[in-house]
Amino acid sequence: MSLPMENLNRIEILQPKVNKIVLQGIGKQFKVKKNIVTAVEHVDLAIAEGEFVCIVGPSGCGKTTLLRILAQLEQPSTGSMNMIHHNVNKPLNSMVFQEHAVFPWMTVKKNIAYGLNMRKVPKRQVEETVNHFLAKTGLTKFANSYPHQLSGGMKQRVSVARAFANDPEILLMDEPFAALDEQNRIILQQELVRIWEESRKTVAFITHSIDEAIFLADRIVVMTAHPGTIKCSFKIDLPRPRRIEEVRNSPRFQELFNEIWGMLKQEVEKTKRSEGL
């Protein structure tokens, strides 16, 4: 069931969970030569502690801009953002990008350990954590390899392992599997779900794929066409732990897909019209 914007806040207040992230009236404008481009406007969004939220929306609607605001890489032009940071000795957030942003001069092991070493975590703990996430992402055999010796899917695994090993309170993921072939994408989605179900970190994950969003998320937020704002939100009431075959074969998956696509399609069509297509 889609939730119109006016019901969103009321429902979020009724949720017993604590909000980890609260965005109110967020807007972002960029100056391009003499013009002003409004990337996002009037974004009201709350993400609960431990919630996995996927954000979908038509191309150019401002998803990445919103994620960069959450990562504090971009300053909003309007509105306010509050994030609860429980343990200041750990990072508030880590970001995983579409293109595997790994350090080419470091081995897989060193890449995964990077954030922990920067925080001067004791060596033994670094070793344990790195070995744990090497195993979780199937990279143990490649611990001493360099990124150029790995496939695209394996490099993206390194990025995911590094983000989890860093142990942030919030994970921000910008289409992390978009550049992968379908088989690798499915395997990484399944691995991500498995790792996340153990840690239950707060996640904001951008994707163009409704299938991927339904499989991963507790809630899917649909954005409008450019300039992007929040259109509606869908609770994904599929049981966990999730297995991709079971999810895709369930009648509920089809229902959710149709409802979400119904909402998203209108925005994609608006985008096409505005581009004169």
Ligand SMILES: Nc1ncnc2c1ncn2[C@@H]1O[C@H](COP(=O)(O)OP(=O)(O)OP(=O)(O)O)[C@@H](O)[C@H]1O
């Ligand atoms: N640094 C910038 N300077 C100027 N304009 C920008 C900048 N970053 C984003 N924009 C503009 O803001 C709008 C939203 O861009 P953004 O990349 O956030 O969208 P998106 O939904 O992530 O797109 P896509 O799905 O295609 O990746 C676009 O019109 C884009 O051109």
